[in-house]
Amino acid sequence: MPVKGFQFSAVEAAIKKPGRLDLALIFSQTPARVAAVFTTNKVKAAPVLISQQRAKDGICRAVLVNSGNANACTGEQGMRDALTCGRKTAEALGLPDEELLIASTGVIGQTLPMDRFRAGIEPLVDGLSGGTIENVADAIMTTDSFAKLETRSGAAGGVPYTITGIAKGAGMIQPNMATMLAFLVTDADVEPAFLDRAFKEAVDGSFNAITVDGDTSTNDTALIMANGAAANPLITAGTPEGERFVALLHDVLLSLAKLIVKDGEGATKFVEIRVQGAADHADAKQAALAVANSLLVKTAFFGQDANWGRIIAAVGYSGCEMDQGKVRISFDDVLMVQDGIFTGGDAEAAGTEVLKQKEFTVTIDLRIGSGAATVYTSDLTYDYVRINADYRT
Amino acid sequence: MPVKGFQFSAVEAAIKKPGRLDLALIFSQTPARVAAVFTTNKVKAAPVLISQQRAKDGICRAVLVNSGNANACTGEQGMRDALTCGRKTAEALGLPDEELLIASTGVIGQTLPMDRFRAGIEPLVDGLSGGTIENVADAIMTTDSFAKLETRSGAAGGVPYTITGIAKGAGMIQPNMATMLAFLVTDADVEPAFLDRAFKEAVDGSFNAITVDGDTSTNDTALIMANGAAANPLITAGTPEGERFVALLHDVLLSLAKLIVKDGEGATKFVEIRVQGAADHADAKQAALAVANSLLVKTAFFGQDANWGRIIAAVGYSGCEMDQGKVRISFDDVLMVQDGIFTGGDAEAAGTEVLKQKEFTVTIDLRIGSGAATVYTSDLTYDYVRINADYRT
Structure with a gap:
């Protein structure tokens, strides 16, 4: 209408x-x-x-x-x-x-x-x-x-x-x-x-x-x-x-x-980054943004690499309150990290399958409080570099 | 010895x-x-x-x-x-x-x-x-x-x-x-x-x-x-x-x-970002880091594009104190921006020549105080994406 x-x-x-x-x-x-x-x-x-x-x-x-x-x-x-x-x-x-x-x-x-x-x-x-x-x-x-x-x-x-x-x-x-x-x-x-x-x-x-x-x-x-x-x-x-x-x-x-x-420049993936269990909403958003903005995380998404290590590292430097021994990380429904360590077994193969999709969700549960926030991001690709090295805005 | x-x-x-x-x-x-x-x-x-x-x-x-x-x-x-x-x-x-x-x-x-x-x-x-x-x-x-x-x-x-x-x-x-x-x-x-x-x-x-x-x-x-x-x-x-x-x-x-x-992954340029005339050292460092970390600035360095607009925009969102009408930006000795606006004339061609070098300095003078800081950065290239999409650290 x-x-x-x-x-x-x-x-x-x-x-x-x-x-x-x-x-x-x-x-x-x-x-x-x-x-x-x-x-x-x-x-x-x-x-x-x-x-x-x-x-x-x-x-x-x-x-x-x-x-x-x-x-x-x-x-x-x-x-x-x-x-x-x-x-x-x-x-x-x-x-x-x-x-x-x-x-x-x-x-x-x-x-x-x-x-x-x-x-x-x-x-x-x-x-x-x-x-x-x-x-x-x-x-x-x-x-x-x-x-x-x-x-x-x-x-x-x-x-x-x-x-x-x-x-x-x-x-x-x-x-x-x-x-x-x-x-x-x-x-x-x-x-x-x-x-x-x-x-x-x-x-x-x-x-x-x-x-x-x-x-x-x-x-x-x-x-x-x-x-x-x-x-x-x-x-x-x-x-x-x-x-x-x-x-x-x-x-x-x-x-x-x-x-x-x-439609992000050169993007091939749409990723929802959800942080929950944070001390408060501000902490959750800070952590989600650090992950969403990390070049290493974004290039790993592009490479379809189930690299949860880069994700937990980004949370670690975000400045949010955390206890690394409590962290849980999932790619869609695949639990990759439990109590801060890799769940092992089939998780890597299953996590890689999730990352092959065009859209997926990364959930990071800090398990210390009830703060939550969601941020949406894309991957970092060759095309991003090409577009921005050539095009003048 | x-x-x-x-x-x-x-x-x-x-x-x-x-x-x-x-x-x-x-x-x-x-x-x-x-x-x-x-x-x-x-x-x-x-x-x-x-x-x-x-x-x-x-x-x-x-x-x-x-x-x-x-x-x-x-x-x-x-x-x-x-x-x-x-x-x-x-x-x-x-x-x-x-x-x-x-x-x-x-x-x-x-x-x-x-x-x-x-x-x-x-x-x-x-x-x-x-x-x-x-x-x-x-x-x-x-x-x-x-x-x-x-x-x-x-x-x-x-x-x-x-x-x-x-x-x-x-x-x-x-x-x-x-x-x-x-x-x-x-x-x-x-x-x-x-x-x-x-x-x-x-x-x-x-x-x-x-x-x-x-x-x-x-x-x-x-x-x-x-x-x-x-x-x-x-x-x-x-x-x-x-x-x-x-x-x-x-x-x-x-x-x-x-x-x-x-030796930064895929780097082809070594760039010194110097901020001076800031309110204090912390402000100068904050501004210099925002410029040094901006993907748009780093891709412009790779593209040898004298894109001072991305640089002043990065200073603007860095959170440092500034007055956009006072800012001066130089690429090595080439004054690109005076009082917040493009100096015009030959500056673009001369600035592009500076960016063609493997090493150069970007000086940003905020002209509101005496704080100064220097940060060193590289450009963002296809190879950075390739290395990090493929390699697991």
């Missing part, structure tokens, strides 16, 4: 390679509530600085996004360019500047090709009548090999609503959302403070639980616009409708996050 | 691949003072647990080391095996157990091949009459492509002394000395507390300032034995002789550390 009251458009403005959409617009026909999170990198691109400020009032009508140029590390010129592009677009839409957010992804350190960007704005706005969110999903791709879109429907007070999200990722992904853009739109009517909290929590359990290479970009932006066009009774915290909304929102975000990992 | 009063031996005990030395012994003819540091990984191999305890009294006569099997994650059996091997060797040398330290490197999670290990001890001890430290340097190699040995000579009160060190490294190297073994011997007579402090400081500025892949092993051990056989006047803190000793010690350690980075 399409999300009501939103229009979409994408054009080729020749900011990235010829023949690819690279300038896109999301437009809400009525003022939408917005919740947004941005990169934690201290080096922030001009569009991030601008959007972070503008999102604070919680209202947004449109998002302008380009790929091919991140407008990062471009100084005052970059700020002027971003503001100019935003102003031109807002004017064409008949909006005050502040109701438009901006996002960019692509090469760092080059100023925007302003002539081409400006020339793209009129066809972009004209295209709103006929565009789709799929077009926008295409336009935000950089090294992504496929467009990422997830949609879920729910109801509040018997009135149906939809949440649809698109994202880009590929390389440079890690907690705190490296070079990751995600835009969600919903026609649900949601109480603003609840929307904000629900979105930030859902981002923590999804985009901030994935890692491809541990780098964090200058441009990460994830936001949701809720315009209430479904005309449902207002969704609020502490109600069954609120819980249902949170569950759907989390589902959309986690599904997008998993797609991003699956 | 050979270090007086030490004997060395290495044999093939068939613990690793056929045709390679894998069991070695360092022996001091008189009791030597010892200073040692061990892995910070909470998962520690049996030999580390034993040696850490035995080194505490500051006296050591011999070090028994094997490659091919780390004796890590081997539980109580692993402890019994290590103690047995140590006892057999100490008996053959006529020493109390406590005066012998043990180190192991190799595959994790397999118990030692005790029959072969035991059978190696007699020829090992017999070989002390004819062995050299070069033999020991060969015997401790795993994926290393060359043996690492550095030696320096000094004098105290006109009496000459020598410091010689050997090390193994290759992959899995990072601060806190991942799968790194280093053994230094000196015939200098050095005051014990001064030796301990000097050694730990020198390790901090050398082995803890290098990184290949950010992983930390279960077996790292670095130690120095000082037996006083040079018969020099005792070297103490706060004297010119003490300063000279510290300088030589640092030189040996830093030279070994650089050799380890140069």
Whole structure:
């Protein structure tokens, strides 16, 4: 079911390679509530600085996004360019500047090709009548090999609503959302403070639980616009409708996050790293991230090598509380390590079979507490090196 | 000049691949003072647990080391095996157990091949009459492509002394000395507390300032034995002789550390990352390590891509204090970034020329304080992936 009251458009403005959409617009026909999170990198691109400020009032009508140029590390010129592009677009839409957010992804350190960007704005706005969110999903791709879109429907007070999200990722992904853009739109009517909290929590359990290479970009932006066009009774915290909304929102975000990992540069494996029995959640997450980011673990996944030694070593240096004599490690259902030592017998052969699959789960039970966390990661391959040694982001 | 009063031996005990030395012994003819540091990984191999305890009294006569099997994650059996091997060797040398330290490197999670290990001890001890430290340097190699040995000579009160060190490294190297073994011997007579402090400081500025892949092993051990056989006047803190000793010690350690980075698995580049103008030393080191460990930066080095954007992004997510509008980045003498933005003009071409060299320096000046730190790293290559996807450590 399409999300009501939103229009979409994408054009080729020749900011990235010829023949690819690279300038896109999301437009809400009525003022939408917005919740947004941005990169934690201290080096922030001009569009991030601008959007972070503008999102604070919680209202947004449109998002302008380009790929091919991140407008990062471009100084005052970059700020002027971003503001100019935003102003031109807002004017064409008949909006005050502040109701438009901006996002960019692509090469760092080059100023925007302003002539081409400006020339793209009129066809972009004209295209709103006929565009789709799929077009926008295409336009935000950089090294992504496929467009990422997830949609879920729910109801509040018997009135149906939809949440649809698109994202880009590929390389440079890690907690705190490296070079990751995600835009969600919903026609649900949601109480603003609840929307904000629900979105930030859902981002923590999804985009901030994935890692491809541990780098964090200058441009990460994830936001949701809720315009209430479904005309449902207002969704609020502490109600069954609120819980249902949170569950759907989390589902959309986690599904997008998993797609991003699956499309990680050069990835051939999708691995869920689950740490349980930790002292607390923070410890569990720290251990899971250390394992998920370990180059030795990731190359072993690529080599389909049941190398639990590298996994326990990564837990050991993660800084989490542990007792090596208690640790249990499983590959799917195959128990590899019990009380910190190899279970022996058929475990190596059985564990190797698990690693031959495209997707599997590594469970690390520290058996000292009740903290748990899950992180999603990929393997490290020749293609990762090739893509990043050749391609400039 | 050979270090007086030490004997060395290495044999093939068939613990690793056929045709390679894998069991070695360092022996001091008189009791030597010892200073040692061990892995910070909470998962520690049996030999580390034993040696850490035995080194505490500051006296050591011999070090028994094997490659091919780390004796890590081997539980109580692993402890019994290590103690047995140590006892057999100490008996053959006529020493109390406590005066012998043990180190192991190799595959994790397999118990030692005790029959072969035991059978190696007699020829090992017999070989002390004819062995050299070069033999020991060969015997401790795993994926290393060359043996690492550095030696320096000094004098105290006109009496000459020598410091010689050997090390193994290759992959899995990072601060806190991942799968790194280093053994230094000196015939200098050095005051014990001064030796301990000097050694730990020198390790901090050398082995803890290098990184290949950010992983930390279960077996790292670095130690120095000082037996006083040079018969020099005792070297103490706060004297010119003490300063000279510290300088030589640092030189040996830093030279070994650089050799380890140069021999990093698959490495084609040796890169010095210098951060200056940081709020303090800790901030500078944090930023330098983030850059040195960034996969995107390391693949760009491999690709000879003057991608300063990835470098400034890594500084940005490192957590160090910074003002992006002040940052200056140079590749050797080529200023790439000034006030946080690209200097333009010929910088890209000139920067690319710098990156074509086998060795270069990246200097990042944050220009907000006086903290500085230097870290040494390598590039990330296809061969790194190949070695680690195929080879089991």
